[in-house]
Amino acid sequence: MVNRRGTNNSIWCACALVIVFALLFPHVAGARQGAKVLLINSYHHGFKWSDDVVSGVRSVLDRGDDLRIEYMDARRVSTPEYLDNLRKSFRIKFRGHRYDVIIVSDDPALDLMLDLGEDLFPSTPVVFCGINDFSDVRLRGKRSYTGVVEDIDIKDTLEVAHALHPRARKVIAPVNSNATGASNRHLLEGAIPAFNGIFEFEIVEDPELEPFLRRLKSLRKDEYVILLTGRFRSSAGEMVPIETSTPEIAKVGIPLYSMWEYYLGHGITGGMLTNGFYQGKTAGQMALRIANGEKDIPVVRKSPNQYAFDFRQLESFGIKEDELPAGSVVVNKPVSFYVRHADAVHAAIGVVLFCLGIIVFLSIIVVKKNRAERELRRYQDNLEVLVEERTEGLNFANASLTAEIQERERAEAALRESEEKYRALIEKANEGVVIVQDETLVFANPRMHELAGVPAGTLEGRPFVDFIWPDDRDMVMGKYRRRIAGENIPDAYDFRLIGPEGAFIWVFLSATTILWRGRPATLNLLTDISDRKVAEGEREKLIAELQEALSQVKTLSGLLPICATCKRIRNDEGNWEQMEAYIRDRSEAKFSHGICPECAARLYGAQSGKK
CATH class of the missing domain: 1.20.5 (Single alpha-helices involved in coiled-coils or other helix-helix interfaces)
Incomplete structure (x- = not known):
């Protein structure tokens, strides 16, 4: 018995030592032979994008991997003569060299490899990263090429700029005329139609920094957003480093946005940023897979982009972190000792x-x-009893579980039926049904799309105010905001909605507050009352016509000067007229003549009584 205990303790101790050894020295297990990797970087050491790509590649390589880095410096010098001499230099420098895999960063390096690769590095796999406006046509006939695309996300960047600066209506976008700039401009022009009615765009090609700054200072800061899609020139025609130009533009007070992470920390507010580190890391991981023997790795077409913002710029524009998209990275935040370490x-x-x-x-x-x-x-003494009790318990639990499953299935069926009835009611309703949250349409039924004259599925995500007739917007949005704030206001009223072809239609709105996905919103029923409004207008017109006709009827009123003896009346010209003539000319009355009994007795005496 003592020996068995000693053996058990030895086994436990040995297991614990194995676990500790595996945790402290994980690189010992599964070691592989080091890979020989060539990284051709299109730009220069010290440029943040280039340095981030290199850091990303290094982050996934092992100590035994041999990484050689070659910089082309094509960002600072990109003339045809320079690039031609660079090709000649590569032919001399790398002839006879062999590598397991070659990584190329950005378009100039990829173009160089497409031109020289088969000659200098035959059959060597190539992994690219940081490639703009990628098309499979560029790799036609190149089976050993793969990589990760750099897909700048202009649309998401503009959407977050609009969300954080809702008063801004104009976007100024500087671009460059070189190959990269032309690609960026093409992507920008492709994104512009999505913001019709939201932003006006002004594209400035190869802008000079100083005149650009002077112009910005004359603009209303809350009406503009600057989208940095290109660099600026100095008065001498040289490119100004972004580390210099971006802080100068940020001082003007107009929010800056971009799609590249290397602008972050120099004055931009943020954006959906493509990150050189993650581009390099993804390319490095693909290179290691190739070095380990994996083949036919597909191109990663979804760029590993991420929302990122500068805390200092958010603070200057009064933007809170909870207003940012979920998962956003915020840099330059004040941090405690614990966070730093x-x-x-x-x-x-x-x-x-x-x-x-x-x-x-x-x-x-x-x-x-x-x-x-x-x-x-x-337990050995009571094992049979325990087995019987456990079996009975399992049988009971199984029966209970079966009953619970059946009850849940009935509840789910009832729920599905209820949802189908509700969906059919909403979709077939003759009234437009919309849910408005944060002044934005988050739900609209088919009838609402008919009232607005837009294709199905195009209302969600658009501002409610865009579909209100301009003269009624202040009234409708004011009531919406007061209702959301909890004020007691009428639940129903009429207003004009922008309908098909830009004409207005009258609608009757009935609204109430609800919770939509955990946040306050309004549920609104809109009924087309244009025909009723037309009928009311015709009724008002008829009343006016009747009143006008009534005003034309002749009447006599006021004090009439009449002779006490002859009963003639003095007219407006001062002449005396017979009463019959005066009344006949000023009214619709007509006269017939006779004699009353009193006058007959006075004039004819006893003869007045004879027949």
Whole structure:
């Protein structure tokens, strides 16, 4: 018995040592032969994008891998003469050299390899990264080429700029006339139609920095956004480093956005940024897969982009972090000692906890071992009873589970039926049904698309105010904001909606507040009342015509000067007229003549009574 205990303890100790050794020295297991890698970088050392690509590649290579880096400096010098001499230099420098895989960063390096690769490095696999406006046509006939595309995301960057600066209506986009600039301009022009009615765009080609700054200072800062898609020239015609130009433009106070991470920290607010590090890291991982023998690796067409923002710029424009898209990276945030040294703190805590864990683990093993021996003897005496009880419990649990599953299936069927009825009711409703959240349409049924005269599925995500007749926007949006704020306002009213072909239609709106995905919104029913409004207009016109006709009817009123003796009336010219003539000329009355009994008796005496 003593020997068996000693053997068990030895086994546990050996297992613990193996685990510790694997955690502390993971590189010992699964070691491979080092790969010989050539990295051709299109630009120069010290340029942040280039340095980030190199860092990304190095982050995935092992110590045994042999990495050689060659810079082309094509960002600072890109004349045909220079590039031709560069090709000649490469032919001399690399003739006879062999590599397991070649990584090329950005378009100039890829073009160089497409031109010289078969001659200098026959059959050598090539992995590219940082390639703009990629097309499979460029790799036609090149089976050993693969890589990761640099896909700048202009649309997402403009959308986040609009969300964070809703008052801005104009975008100024500087571009360059070189090959990269032409590609960027093509992508920008492709994104512009998506922002019709939201932004006006002004593309400035090869701008000179100083005149550009003077012009910006004369603009209203809250109406503009600057999208940095190109670099600026100095008065001497030389390219100004982004580390110089970007902070100068940021001082003007107009928000700056871009699609490249190397602008971050120099004055841009942020954007959906393509990152040189992740481009290089992805290319490095693909190169290692090739070095390990993997073949036919497809091109990664989704660029590893990420929302990133500068805390200092967000603070200057009063933008809070919770207004940013989910998963956004924020740089230049004030950090505590713990955050700055989080890895070291975590490592220290981990070591301490690991040691404590080993001590506790061994102590628990000893205690549990002794307890287990006692329990084992007790369980052996009651094993059959426990088996019977467990079997009975399992049978009961199985029956309960079966009943619960059946009940859940009935509930899910009822829920599906309810959802189908609700969906049919909304889709077939004769009223437009919309949900408005943050002044934006987040749901609209088919009838609402008919009222607005737009294709199905195109309303969601657009501002509600865009579909309100301009004269009614202040009234409608004011009531919306007051309702969202919790004020007690009428639930129904009329207003004009922009309908098909830009004409307005009258609608009757009935609204109430709801929670949509956990946040306040309004549910609105819109009924077309244009025919009713036309009928009301015709009724008002008829009333006006009747009132006009009534005003033409002749009437007599006021004080009439009449002779007490002859009963003649003095007219407006001062002449005296017979009463019958005066009344006849000024009204619709007519006269017939006779004699009353009193006058007959006075004039004719007794003869007045004879027949």
